[in-house]
Amino acid sequence: MEEFSFMTILAVFEEMFGRGLFWTMVGAAALITLAWLYVLIRDRSMSMRKFLLAQLSMPIGGIAAVWFVMIMTNSGFADIGGPIDWLVLLGVFAAGAVGFAILVYVVQSLLRGKAADA
Amino acid sequence: MTDFEKLTTNRRGFMSIAAAGSAALAVGAGTRATAQQRTNARILILGAGAGGAAIANRLASRLDGAQITVLDGRAQHWYQPGFTLIASGLRNANYAISSTEQWLPRGITFINEYAAELDPESNRVTTTGGQRIEYDYLIVSTGLTLDWDAIEGFDLSMVGPQNGISAHYASPELAETSWRALDKFTDEGGVGMFGRPATEMKCAGAPVKICFLGEDIATTKGNRSKCEFIYNAQAQNLFGVPVIHHRVRQIMDERDITYRYQYVLKGIDLGAKTATYTTPDGEVTDKWDFINIVPPQRAPQVIRDSGLAWEDRWVGQGWIEVDMQTLRHARYPNVFGIGDINGVPKGKTAASVKFHIPVVEDHLVAEIAGREGTRIYDGYTSCPLITRIGRAMLVEFDYQDNLTPSFPGVIAPLEELWISWLMKEVALKATYNAMLRGRA
Numbered sequence: 263m264e265e266f267s268f269m270t271i272l273a274v275f276e277e278m279f280g281r282g283l284f285w286t287m288v289g290a291a292a293l294i295t296l297a298w299l300y301v302l303i304r305d306r307s308m309s310m311r312k313f314l315l316a317q318l319s320m321p322i323g324g325i326a327a328v329w330f331v332m333i334m335t336n337s338g339f340a341d342i343g344g345p346i347d348w349l350v351l352l353g354v355f356a357a358g359a360v361g362f363a364i365l366v367y368v369v370q371s372l373l374r375g376k377a378a379d380a
Numbered sequence: 381m382t383d384f385e386k387l388t389t390n391r392r393g394f395m396s397i398a399a400a401g402s403a404a405l406a407v408g409a410g411t412r413a414t415a416q417q418r419t420n421a422r423i424l425i426l427g428a429g430a431g432g433a434a435i436a437n438r439l440a441s442r443l444d445g446a447q448i449t450v451l452d453g454r455a456q457h458w459y460q461p462g463f464t465l466i467a468s469g470l471r472n473a474n475y476a477i478s479s480t481e482q483w484l485p486r487g488i489t490f491i492n493e494y495a496a497e498l499d500p501e502s503n504r505v506t507t508t509g510g511q512r513i514e515y516d517y518l519i520v521s522t523g524l525t526l527d528w529d530a531i532e533g534f535d536l537s538m539v540g541p542q543n544g545i546s547a548h549y550a551s552p553e554l555a556e557t558s559w560r561a562l563d564k565f566t567d568e569g570g571v572g573m574f575g576r577p578a579t580e581m582k583c584a585g586a587p588v589k590i591c592f593l594g595e596d597i598a599t600t601k602g603n604r605s606k607c608e609f610i611y612n613a614q615a616q617n618l619f620g621v622p623v624i625h626h627r628v629r630q631i632m633d634e635r636d637i638t639y640r641y642q643y644v645l646k647g648i649d650l651g652a653k654t655a656t657y658t659t660p661d662g663e664v665t666d667k668w669d670f671i672n673i674v675p676p677q678r679a680p681q682v683i684r685d686s687g688l689a690w691e692d693r694w695v696g697q698g699w700i701e702v703d704m705q706t707l708r709h710a711r712y713p714n715v716f717g718i719g720d721i722n723g724v725p726k727g728k729t730a731a732s733v734k735f736h737i738p739v740v741e742d743h744l745v746a747e748i749a750g751r752e753g754t755r756i757y758d759g760y761t762s763c764p765l766i767t768r769i770g771r772a773m774l775v776e777f778d779y780q781d782n783l784t785p786s787f788p789g790v791i792a793p794l795e796e797l798w799i800s801w802l803m804k805e806v807a808l809k810a811t812y813n814a815m816l817r818g819r820a
Contacts, residue, residue: 273819277810335805336470337798341770346791347798 291361298364301371309371316367323362324355416444419748424505424515426495428452430460430816431521431718431733433483437818438741440485443748448487449513451505453494455480457816458552461730461808464586464766466555467548468593469563470805476552483816495522498686500712517744520700521718522683524582524728526550527676532647532656534673543650544570546672548590549582561670562590566598569606570669573655578614578644579676579697582720582728585763585775587611587674588618588628594670595635596768609636610666612643612657620726621781624765627794631767645673677728679721688715690723699723704779705756707740716740726779727761734815735760760784764804772800 276284302308331354332338342348423439425432428450436450462476484490493507505513526549528536539547539557544565546558565572574591576584591611598607611618611632617625618632618639632639643657643664648671656665679689679698688709689698701710702717704724709715718736720728735757743753759779766772775793776784785793791800814820 270814270820273814273817274807274810277813278806331802335770335802337770337801337805341768341798341801343771343797344792344795350799350802 294361294365294368297368297372301368305371312367312370312374315370316363319366320359320363323365324359326362327354327358330358417442417745417749418444419446421516421748422447422514423449423517423519423744424513425450425519425521426452426498426505427520427522427719427721428454428480428484428490429457429521429523429719430730430812431523431736432519433457433480433816434733434737434818435519435521435718435740436488437483437485437816438737439744440488441818442741442745446748447489449489449491449515450484451491451493451495451507451513452480453492453508455492457483459809459812460582461804461812463548463552463555464589464593465805466552467546467558467562467590468597468769469559470769473552473556476555485818494680495682498682498688500686500688500709500715503714516714517747518712518715519718519740519744520683520688520715520721522680522721524677524720525680527579527678528673530676531645531673533650534648538650544653544668544670545648545650546590546670547674548672549586549674558672562594562597562672565670566594566601566603566607568669569598569603571608571610571667572670572672573610573612573666573668574672575612575643575645576614576674577676579678580694580699580728581674581677583763584620584728585765587672589766590672591637592631592635592767593769594672595637600769609638611637611639612645613639613641614644616641621775621777621783623781623783623794624775624777627773628765631796648673677720683721688712694723704759705739706743706753707736707757708743716744724757724759724779726759726777729761729763730812730815731760731762731776734820737815762786764800764808766801766804767796770801771796771798772804773797774800774803 279287328351342351423446425436425448432450432452436448439446439448457478457480459476462471465471466473466475481490491507491511493509495505496508497506503515505515507513528534536547536550536554539545539554541560541564544561546561548555548558572594574587576587588611591609595609598604618628619625629639642660646656646658646663648655653669654665654667655671656663678684683689683700684698688700690701700717700721700723702708702722702724703710707717707722709717718740719733739755739757742755746753760776762774762776764772765775773794773796774791776786778784783793785791791797811820
């Protein structure tokens, strides 16, 4: 009960987004991750060209994630109060950046296929 | 208990999130399942608020065959921690409103009536509709009543911008009406009065929060110089826990909020726009342009008349005489208390409810199984003490006035932080809802 557990965290996230939306988002994240693994196995290597574009798009994902948190809550940069707040902000940015980079890589690989990268 | 065990089993071990998460992933999600206890006990739960709904769900999953009856006359469930956000214009009234029944488990009996009479000698409750219900175990989770009539010259119809009166404790709708009063005051300026009653009260931080929020809103609007903020504390402090009192006082000093000790609101005069306070030096009458009224708070009449209340403590308030660690009634061992109704020294908050529930569940299920319960409530409660829109202090403490941070070394309890605000604004309602369903 009052201890944190994985089930508690799941329950809280289900309540936060609604069960349907939460599991849809988890499913989407899982699908993109699987698609990424799929193209890596299919291509038998990382394409540095696709990876470069993915890396270049990271700031977009990071900024979008921070922007999303700021507009969804009644708060802004002026409310950053201590080190943990900066870490949370960096965490949000990093999560958005990495997630978007994987998405960009996967989309390129699926759209262009292996040959386009020659 | 070794330090390592403390870290992984104690709620305050931050690492336990990660530890529990990875462990659950590794061994599958079913690790928390507990075998159901077979029984035909009749369990009556008075009140279907946060405590009543949550314990009903917990007991329904722990017990097989129990006849669980929940009694509550209100069809609406109110998410009361949201009232502050409504009263500061960040949410509308619907944010806090749901239906009582939607939180209750299947397989129990819900009676949409209040208790009219409670006789713990004969284990019987009579409802306002005249039904008689006999029980083997009684869980009192009625919450408390707000004694608006105790404020002379005031009634709830006065709340709103036309009079400059806020009473955000009353209901989600009146919290929204209260926001319009605060909005007008922070536009036009004047003297704003805040304060708290001399009785025990739910969420003792809420009167401070609405004062801080009002000041922040006036500042954001550029109207701070037109507004005067006065906080009237009932005691010789601004918060019952000394270390938190000093921090609140420091913030009030920094933000030029006037505070007065031992000022208790006695009544208002709407025509003259004055408030009368009782103080150690006699009565004092002050003018106001805006006033936030938080009335004295007591146990519901049916509980005060039942013989369950303390006789020598909190006289006239009627909180029930439970053991402060087991939450079991001192004179009627088949009676337990959850939430605001408990006569214990600290915290009438939803956070307290969350920590009352596993204790009552443990002792009741153990009793049914013929064992002794072991869980102890240490007085833990918490309050995301909002200091401005976007920042809060996550204060947590126990019976001993110790700070008991959930995330020691990570989230500083006395620091105004964005993350503490995010917890209040984003995570708290979800956690509360999960608690109601018996899942957190």
